[in-house]
Amino acid sequence: MANTESNVSAGKPKISGAVYVGATTLTMPTNATSELPSGFVCLGYCSEDGVTNSMEGESEEVKAWGGDTVLVLEDDKSDTFQMTFIEALNPDVLKEVYGASKVSGTLAAGITVQASAKAHEARAWVIDQILKNDALKRIVIPKGTVTNVGEIVYRDNEPIGYPVTITCAADTSGNYHYEYIKAAASSGT
Numbered sequence: 001m002a003n004t005e006s007n008v009s010a011g012k013p014k015i016s017g018a019v020y021v022g023a024t025t026l027t028m029p030t031n032a033t034s035e036l037p038s039g040f041v042c043l044g045y046c047s048e049d050g051v052t053n054s055m056e057g058e059s060e061e062v063k064a065w066g067g068d069t070v071l072v073l074e075d076d077k078s079d080t081f082q083m084t085f086i087e088a089l090n091p092d093v094l095k096e097v098y099g100a101s102k103v104s105g106t107l108a109a110g111i112t113v114q115a116s117a118k119a120h121e122a123r124a125w126v127i128d129q130i131l132k133n134d135a136l137k138r139i140v141i142p143k144g145t146v147t148n149v150g151e152i153v154y155r156d157n158e159p160i161g162y163p164v165t166i167t168c169a170a171d172t173s174g175n176y177h178y179e180y181i182k183a184a185a186s187s188g189t
Contacts, residue, residue, distance in 0.1 A: 006132075017042040019051070019083065020126040021096055024143050028124060032136040032180040036126060041092050047084035047161055051127055053139075055079045055176075079168040079176035081125070081141065084150075088160035096123070097149055097162045120146040125166060134184035142171040142178075 022040040029036060056078050062071035085093045091111055094103045100121070102114040125141035150163030168176035 017044045032138040032182040044087040052082045081166045084161040084163040086159045138180045140178045143169040
């Protein structure tokens with residue numbers, strides 16, 4: 001594929017939402033286009049900042065006499081995703097922010113949230129995007145845990161947002177997440 005402007009793209013969410021969550025025992029999708037298995041729940045809108053993926057690691061260079069680098073030792077790898085959920089009235093969002101056992105009820109009957117320091121359970125996450133020319137991109141996180149919830153601001157001129165950091169754990173193949181990209185069916189590529 002030539003290096004041309006046709007390869008440059010931006011990621012946009014699907015209209016119905018782009019972030020889905022479910023149990024880690026669900027069958028994980030292995031492509032960008034298949035329907036998600038039953039059990040994945042859409043978490044609706046995220047803020048205009050979208051989703052940020054950060055893959056960090058530490059390494060140590062081993063140098064030989066004379067200064068040549070002869071070995072690079074890598075450790076302490078981390079893979080995180082950050083996003084801000086803005087559906088403050090969605091019980092499924094609140095369950096991911098505070099923990100499923102800490103949120104009960106429905107909006108119609110009344111929602112109760114019990115904020116605590118209890119650790120979150122690992123969950124499976126899927127992030128679907130639409131790229132240039134309707135190509136699809138799907139990020140699959142088989143085991144990700146909400147490890148940080150940022151400041152929640154209540155202000156009359158902006159939506160309530162729940163900024164979360166999801167930290168990925170390696171699956172049985174040693175991978176933190178998977179990315180699948182497929183051109184739109186009509187493009188012929």
